[in-house]
Amino acid sequence: MIKRVILATMLASGIAMTLLGAPALHAETVRWARSVDASTLDPHALNNGPNHNLLHQVYEPLIIRTADGKLQPTLAASWQRTKDPTVWEFQLRKGVKFHDGSVFTADDAVFSLQRAKSPNSDMKSVLASITEVTKVSPFVIRIKTAGPDSLLPDNLINIQMLSAAWAKAHGVEQPQVASVKEETYATRHVNGTGPYTLVSREQDVRTVLKLFPQYWGRGQFPLEIDELVYLPIKSPSTRVAALLSGEVDFVQDLPIQDTVRLRADPRLRVNQAAENRVIFLGMNVGNAPLKYSDVKERNPLADRRVREAFQLAIDRNAIKTAVMRGLSVPTNIIAPPFVHGYDKAFDVVGKPDLTRAKALLAQAGYPNGFSITLHCTNDRYLNDEAICQATAGFLGRIGVKTNVVSRPLAIQTAAINNLDTDFYLYGWGVPTYDSAYIFDYLVHTRGKNSRGATNATRFSDPDVDAKIVSLAAEGDQKTRDATIKSIWTTVQKELIYLPLHDQIQTYAMVRKLDIPVNPSNTPYFKLFKLAK
Known part of the structure; x- marks a missing residue:
């Protein structure tokens, strides 16, 4: 049977x-x-x-x-x-x-x-x-x-x-x-x-x-x-x-909910460790109106107050407990701890504050919220679709109606590469173990100096670009580290991305x-x- x-x-x-x-x-x-x-x-x-x-x-x-x-x-x-x-x-x-x-x-x-x-x-x-x-x-x-x-x-x-x-x-x-x-x-x-x-x-x-x-x-x-x-x-x-x-x-992407019972099976072996990958939400912070929103005359995500409201609405510890079943490390920076330039001072995960989030939306001109589409993978990251559904619930508490559209990684990647998304879930690993890799792909202006290939946020700052380019040519480590910290300070201040957590990866296999x-x-x- x-x-x-x-x-x-x-x-x-x-x-x-x-x-x-x-x-x-x-x-x-x-x-x-x-x-x-x-x-x-x-x-x-x-x-x-x-x-x-x-x-x-x-x-x-x-x-x-x-x-x-x-x-x-x-x-x-x-x-x-x-x-x-x-x-x-x-x-x-x-x-x-x-x-x-x-x-x-x-x-x-x-x-x-x-x-x-x-x-x-x-x-x-x-x-x-x-x-x-x-x-x-x-x-x-x-x-x-x-x-x-x-x-x-x-x-x-x-x-x-x-x-x-x-x-x-x-x-x-x-x-x-x-x-x-x-x-x-x-x-x-x-x-x-x-x-x-x-x-x-x-x-x-x-x-x-x-x-x-x-x-x-x-x-x-x-x-x-x-x-x-x-x-x-x-x-x-x-x-x-x-x-x-x-x-x-051998199963490489083991569902979180099956970890405990597979560990108990004597025929199997389960290995687990932190992955060099952060799961985050990307936002279109450009000036043009959004494609996937009911706000047509302007882009609400271009207003930092709206981005901060989103940040304050999301409960990362609740995602860890209810969605990830403990197999995640909540974070406030899109750099895993493996990475050179990671700074604990930037990785302070605050508590949700719905009152302030609603006040920020009202100040930005959206007292009743607005509607937006969150594009999500459903076959790539651990419990990715469930993370998006939880995010939609959190944003709903401040009046932002979020329509979750789940799709395979190939479609999500194509949309990011073609700038055909306004609000999206993505993950990023750092094989070089250095912050410059993050900046080159996710922060630098897209298409300039052969960088910014995966930056779908429309964020562009000539001063930040110049600092990013300088990292590859700077021979003095202290100067380079100071530049890295300066770039992170801007990224964190502007809330270009909303980090959620570092993944903990689990493999299951025969003995x-x-x-x-x-x-x-x-x-x-x-x-x-x-x-x-």
């Missing part, structure tokens, strides 16, 4: 044939379930967690950051600053092959970095300080920056290396334009140097990867998992049912696995050993 219920649920989600129709898999296969698929296989098209999560298995950057927060050589064997403090030299790893058998060289590294800096790339903001990439020899490159950018190695950890010859042969010298859903050869095909090769891919259904026989890391990493079956399963209950029935081995929660929420399967 239980099996029949699980089968019916899977049929409803469109994955029954994928899971239950498959023959039993051998011990070295790991069936890996997530709530959402990567939206493209082009590694430079979009900068988001689900894409990096899958692509790190098949592509590789010069450097990665492991679960302990340290940088680890990958396709770069070593790196150092030259006598010129604006130039870094990278010694590339020799003997590395792409999945088509061709050899990785400096030509591929130069091409990949230039491709990732191109206007179509969603990775360009993180590389904005780079002015030139040159080949010194077949296995040495140099990267010149606008100033002595000490964070350059940190900025490279999600910049995957492509074969220049393969890209040219297939007409993908430029990244896919994801904002208009462009289809290119790189959208559904890969040719990386990573430990796994692509066997098959059905978007939003099933992706199969197999261990690459000529992987350079043989003998250096365990490589005990020889096949990965990646299964996007949107329904939380179906993901858990698949784990309990033995149809999947043969022991996969720790990486702060970046990216498991590197080449590193994991199977229990004997």
